[in-house]
Amino acid sequence: MRGAQGETCTAETLAAALRAAAAVIAEHRVELIDLDRAIGDADHGENMDRGFTAIVSALDTATPETPAAVAKLAATTLISKVGGAAGPLYGTAFLRASAKLGDAAEVDGRLLVEALRAALEGVQARGKAVGGDATMVDALIPAVSAAEEAGDAEIATILTAAADAADKGAESTVDLVPRKGRASYLGERAKGHMDPGARSTALLLRAFAEAAK
Amino acid sequence: MRGAQGETCTAETLAAALRAAAAVIAEHRVELIDLDRAIGDADHGENMDRGFTAIVSALDTATPETPAAVAKLAATTLISKVGGAAGPLYGTAFLRASAKLGDAAEVDGRLLVEALRAALEGVQARGKAVGGDATMVDALIPAVSAAEEAGDAEIATILTAAADAADKGAESTVDLVPRKGRASYLGERAKGHMDPGARSTALLLRAFAEAAK
C-alpha cells in the first residue's frame, strides 16, 4: 500500500492490495474450506473466494477515486456476493472503514489505524462476538491493538504488526470453546481447531501488509 | 437317506435329509449372497436360508407320513416363504418330485431318479431355461443324467454321482453368458461368476448325498 511517497495509501494502492488479497484467498481456498469443514459447514473458503473474485471483477470495471470509495466497493461487493456469516461481517468491516476514511485522497498511517478500529467495531456491532468467542474477532482485536501501538510508523510497519498479531490471535482460537458462529454448536468438540474466519482475517491482513511493502 | 434296509428312503429319512440341507444352506448363506451380489441382487443366500429354516419349522410341527408328503411340505413351504425366482423354481421342483413319488412309503433308487428327472422338468417348465443359460438348470441337468447313469445303485451312490455332476455343472456356469434370471441383464459382464442358483442346487444335492450315507 505504498503511496507515491511510500507513506500513504491511495485509491490505487488500496485497489492493488485488494487484488493481492484476492490472490491470497484463492490460494488458501481449500485450507479455509477444510478449517470450516472441521467445525462448520465447509464453505468459508468458497465464500471468501467468491467474494474476492467479485471484488477483482468490480475493480476491473469501476475506478473508484478515493480509498474510501474503493473500500465501499469492496463492502458492497462482499455484502451482495458472499452471503453466510462472513459476507455481512466482512462487508460491515469494509463499510465502517470506508466511512472512517472520508473523502481523503491519501490515507496516512494514523487514519488507517482508525479505519481498522472502525472495522473491528463494525464486526462486533453486527456479530455481537467478544474476544474469546473463537471468531474472526479474536484475530481482529489483537491486530487493531498492535496497529495502534505501532502508531505513527509507516503503513507497511503498521500492517505487518497487525498481521503478526492476527496470526497469533487466529492461533489462539485453537484452544477456545466457540460461543458464536456455527462452531458454537459443537461446544467442547470444537477445541483443537482454528476458527476459519480468524484465519481468513489473518490472511487478509498479511496480504495487505505485503502489498504495502 | 438310508432307509431301514439302507436302500430305500422313507418319510423320516427324507425329513432328516432336508434338515441336513437346511444346515448346509445356513452355513453357505453368506457365500450364496456374495455370489448373487456379484451378478444379481444379493439375496439368494437369504432367500434359501429363509426357506429352509421354514422347512425345518414345518417339520417340527407336522409329521408327513410318506416321502411324497414330506416333499410336498417342502414345496409348499418354499413357495410360500421364499419368493424371488428361487422360491417358485425350487418349490416346483419339490412339487413335481412329490407327485412322482406317489403314495410309496419307501422310495428306492429307481423312483428317486425319476423324481429327480421330474424336478428338473418342473424347473424347466416354469423357468423356460435350457442348459447353457447359466442357471440352476446347469447344475440339475448333469445331476439328473448322472443319477440316471448310476441306475440301480444304492441311494447314496446315486446322490453322490448327482452331487458330483452338479458341482461340475455349477462350475461350468462361470464361463457362460447368462440368458435367464437377473444375471442375464449383465450380458458378457457376468462371465467369470458362478450362478448362485446352480451353486445352491449343488449344495443341496451334496447335503442329500451325505445324509444318505
Place this chain on the structure above:
Amino acid sequence: MKKIINDPKTVVAESLRGLAAAHADVLRVEDDPAIVVRVDAPVAGRVAVISGGGSGHEPLHGGFVGHGMLTAAVPGAVFTSPTPDAVEAAVKATTGDAGALLIVKNYTGDVLNFETAAELAAAEGLDVRSVVIDDDVAVKDSTYTAGRRGVGGTVLLEKITGAAAERGDSLDAVEALARKVIGQVRSIGAALTAPTVPHAAEPSFDLAEDEIEFGIGIHGEPGIERTAVVTADELVARMVEAVVTDLPFAEGDKVLLFTNSMGGTPLVELYLAHGIAERLLAERGIVVERRLVGPYITSLEMQGMSLTLLKLDDELTELWDAPVNTPALRWGV
C-alpha cells in the same frame, strides 16, 4: 453400511407398521402375509389394481396405494418378489365382480410368483388379469433371455391404470390401457453408488470414486457398462439418447418426462438433471407436457437417477391428471 433398523429380518414388517400409522386415512396394512390395502377396499364396482414386488424401492409400491392409484400393494422381502399367497391375499382383500389387474414388473421372480397367484385366484372364480411391464432400454430384449426389466414406467402405469379403474373402466378396458402404456413407455438408469441390502454386509457392487454404472436396474445389479464420471450434461444426454431412440420418440411427440432419484441423490442434483433433460427434449422437438420429479422408484440408498418417457395422448394425459390420493402422489383431492 449403517442403517436405521433393528433386525434385517423384521425391516419390512416394522416399516409397514410405520406406513400404516402415518397414512391411516388412506391405507391399512394387513399382516401375515403382509399386504397394503386401500382403506376403503374392496371398492364396489371398481377394478382392483394390484402391484407388488421386493421391498427397498419405496415409495413403490405401498406408497402408491390409495384413491386413484393402487388398490393394494404386496411387499416382498427387500429386493425379493413376494410369494403367491401374499399376492393372493391382496387379490382376495380387494377384488369383487369387476375383477383385478395385476401389474407385474418383468423379473423372473415377480413373474413366477404373480403367475401362481393369478392361477390360485382364478381357481377361486375371480377374474384376474396380469400385465408385465418391461420398460428398461438398458437390456436388449430377446425371446431367449429374461427380457427387459420393469423400472420407472411402473409408477406411471400404476397411476394411469388406477385412474381408469377409479372412473369405473371395465377390466377389459383397464387391461388394454395398461398394454398401451407398456407399449409406449421407456426408461434408463444410472448409478453413482451401490445400495446395501440390510441382510448383506457390503454394498451390492463396488464403484471407484471416478466411476459410474450406466444402465442399472433397481436391485443393485451392476449396469450394462461401467464408465468414468461424466458431467451432468453428458450423463443426461446419454440417457435421453438411449430412451428417445428406443421407442423411438419423434419430433412433435407429446410426452410425460419422469426424472427419478434412485434414493440417495439430493433433490438439488435431480432438478439440475431434470432441467437438462427438458432442454435436450426441446431441442429434439419432443414436447414435454407433464413431468414428475423425485424419488418414486428407488433402490434403497443408491445414488443415481433414471429417466422415463411416456408418449402421451389426450386419454393418458387426462388419466394422469385425474385425482390421486396416496402417501407419495397426491393431487386433485
Place this chain on the structure above:
Amino acid sequence: MKKIINDPKTVVAESLRGLAAAHADVLRVEDDPAIVVRVDAPVAGRVAVISGGGSGHEPLHGGFVGHGMLTAAVPGAVFTSPTPDAVEAAVKATTGDAGALLIVKNYTGDVLNFETAAELAAAEGLDVRSVVIDDDVAVKDSTYTAGRRGVGGTVLLEKITGAAAERGDSLDAVEALARKVIGQVRSIGAALTAPTVPHAAEPSFDLAEDEIEFGIGIHGEPGIERTAVVTADELVARMVEAVVTDLPFAEGDKVLLFTNSMGGTPLVELYLAHGIAERLLAERGIVVERRLVGPYITSLEMQGMSLTLLKLDDELTELWDAPVNTPALRWGV
C-alpha cells in the same frame, strides 16, 4: 464424492432451472439475484411469507413455494445463506400493502443477511417483519452463544403461516402465529453419514462404519456427540426423549409428528423409525394427531433422520390441514 452436476459454481442456478421447468404451474424462478416466486405473486391483500437460506436442503425452501405456503423462497449457495439483495428482491417481487413475514432459520449468516434485507425493504416503505426459528434441542440455548439452530420446525412453520396468510390474516396475526409455532416446536437430528458439499473434495465429517453423530444440524456440522451405532429402537427412543423433555410435551398433549429424512435415508428405514416414534409417544400418552414423513429438510445426500414435534391446538391443526399446492407438499387442491 460423485455428483450429478456440471460445475460446483453453477449447481444452484442450474437446479433452479429444472425446478422452474418442472413446476411452472405453481412457481416461477427469477434470475440475478435468483429467487423462487409463486406464479401468481404478488397476491393482492395477502401477507407475503418469505423464507430462504443456503441450498442443499431441498425441497426446503423452493419446493414449498406455492398456494397456501411460501410466497417466495431465496436460495443461497449450497449451505450459505443468501445475500440481502436477493432477499430484498424476493420481498419486492411479492410484497404489497399487506406486508411480508420473513422466516429466518437461526444461523448467524441467515440472521445477518435477512436483517439487512429487512432494513433495506423497510427503507422502501414496505412493512416487513422477521421471525427467527430455533427449534433444535441439540444445542443448549444461551444469550452468550449463537443459540439454537432452525431445523425441521421450519417446514411446519412455513406451512402454517402460509395457510394463515392464504386465508387473509393480517401481518400482525401471521407474525403472532409464527411466534406461537416457534414457541411450541422442537426437533433433534442424527446422522449415519456426512454430506459432501459440491465445492469440497471430501465429506463434511468422517464417521467410522460403527459410528453415528447424534444432535447434528443440516449443514454437515458434526453433532453434539459421536456414539456407537445403535438399533433403531434405541436411536428413536433417544431422539423422542430429547425432544419431549425439552419443551416439555406432556401426557395428553396433541402433536404433529414429523419424521424427516436427511436426504440419503431410504424410505423403508424412515417409516420404520416413524413407527417406533408413534409407539413411544403413545406410551407417553402424547397423542399424535397429524404426521409428516419424508425427506423435507435435508442435508444433501446425508443419511440420517430428524424428529420434530409440534404441539397442536385447533387453530394449528386447521391451518395444517388447509389446502396447499407446492412441489413438495400438496393436499386439499
